[in-house]
Amino acid sequence: MLNLARGIRVYLAVAPLDMRGSYDAMAGRARRLGLEPVDGAYPCVSS
Numbered sequence: 515m516l517n518l519a520r521g522i523r524v525y526l527a528v529a530p531l532d533m534r535g536s537y538d539a540m541a542g543r544a545r546r547l548g549l550e551p552v553d554g555a556y557p558c559v560s561s
Contacts (some may be wrong), residue, residue, distance in 0.1 A: 523555040531559040 520522070531540065540559075541551040549555070 523556055525549065525557050527557070527559040
């Protein structure tokens, strides 16, 4: 169970993400979705 403050956004990926990629690759994937990876939101991914 997570205890998150109000206003925190959580993004849930519905497609698997290849975790062999670097952090830059994951950030690039977020940017392609129109998100900024350093904005303070919590990404939830699966592999």
